[in-house]
Amino acid sequence: MRPSLLSNLVVAVSAFAVSANKYKPCSLDGVDIIGRLPDTITPPMAHLTLSFVTAAIGTQNYTCSPNNNYTLVGAVAEVYDISCLAKSDEFTTVQDKLIGLWKSAPVGVTPHQVTSSSPETNANPLLGYHYFVPNPLGQPGNSPKWDFTSTGAFYGNEEAFVTAARFTGDTAPTGKQDIDWVGTNAIDPAGLLAAQVYRTDTREGQPPSECRSGESPDIQVKYACKYWFYGSAVPAESGWA
Numbered sequence: 001m002r003p004s005l006l007s008n009l010v011v012a013v014s015a016f017a018v019s020a021n022k023y024k025p026c027s028l029d030g031v032d033i034i035g036r037l038p039d040t041i042t043p044p045m046a047h048l049t050l051s052f053v054t055a056a057i058g059t060q061n062y063t064c065s066p067n068n069n070y071t072l073v074g075a076v077a078e079v080y081d082i083s084c085l086a087k088s089d090e091f092t093t094v095q096d097k098l099i100g101l102w103k104s105a106p107v108g109v110t111p112h113q114v115t116s117s118s119p120e121t122n123a124n125p126l127l128g129y130h131y132f133v134p135n136p137l138g139q140p141g142n143s144p145k146w147d148f149t150s151t152g153a154f155y156g157n158e159e160a161f162v163t164a165a166r167f168t169g170d171t172a173p174t175g176k177q178d179i180d181w182v183g184t185n186a187i188d189p190a191g192l193l194a195a196q197v198y199r200t201d202t203r204e205g206q207p208p209s210e211c212r213s214g215e216s217p218d219i220q221v222k223y224a225c226k227y228w229f230y231g232s233a234v235p236a237e238s239g240w241a
């Protein structure tokens with residue numbers, strides 16, 4: 001099982017490299033997060049349009065707090081355009097497919113290798129990365145960032161990122177094992193990738209309920225989700241060249 005998985009991965013990764021430049025996003029006309037959010041979550045601002053719809057896999061990182069529970073210290077994830085799935089049945093289940101592949105991947109297999117190994121997800125190009133940075137306004141703590149500047153269609157466009165802060169959210173409708181659904185507002189004016197970013201369709205990513213302060217190591221918990229980017233001011237023609 002393992003050797004054939006790995007050789008499939010190698011083939012898939014090379015195929016991806018050749019075809020990446022030819023990718024064109026599919027139209028998002030008629031696709032919206034409205035109607036998919038629970039009533040408890042504030043929807044995106046009405047004047048903003050959906051610029052990107054993506055699927056992501058990665059880890060939520062936690063450290064054991066003095067209260068003997070885990071607190072979030074960051075996350076690292078790869079973000080894939082799924083605009084071409086948006087009007088298909090696969091759109092509903094893409095995060096299930098991804099979390100299944102990701103959780104069963106051997107140690108050392110990267111998120112990119114995981115998505116490339118699946119015919120359903122290999123067609124979806126990598127747009128960028130999600131991770132945390134120090135709060136850009138100088139406030140305490142770290143802030144989530146989505147960065148499309150270093151790979152993919154917006155490679156080299158220094159404005160193709162968004163750093164944001166949560167302003168709305170709720171527990172996942174699918175259960176306690178899944179991280180919250182949230183809405184965030186952009187807080188760094190240098191980043192034009194989106195005005196608002198939403199996280200929905202979360203799968204897993206929660207830490208164990210307890211730990212022992214000073215003894216339990218930091219942990220990374222695998223997760224998958226969708227990220228929705230509203231109100232991009234990064235010109236479409238700067239990408240997909």
Ligand SMILES: *[C@@H]1O[C@H](CO)[C@@H](O)[C@H](O)[C@H]1NC(C)=O
Pocket residue numbers: 067069070071
């Ligand atoms: C950790 O425990 C403290 C004290 O009981 C509580 O206030 C806090 O909300 C908990 N944090 C998490 C992430 O559960």
Ligand SMILES: *[C@@H]1O[C@H](CO)[C@@H](O)[C@H](O)[C@H]1NC(C)=O
Pocket residue numbers: 059060061073074075076132220
């Ligand atoms: C989170 O964990 C990943 C491994 O999945 C690691 O590469 C990254 O540096 C960690 N980031 C933080 C902020 O802990």
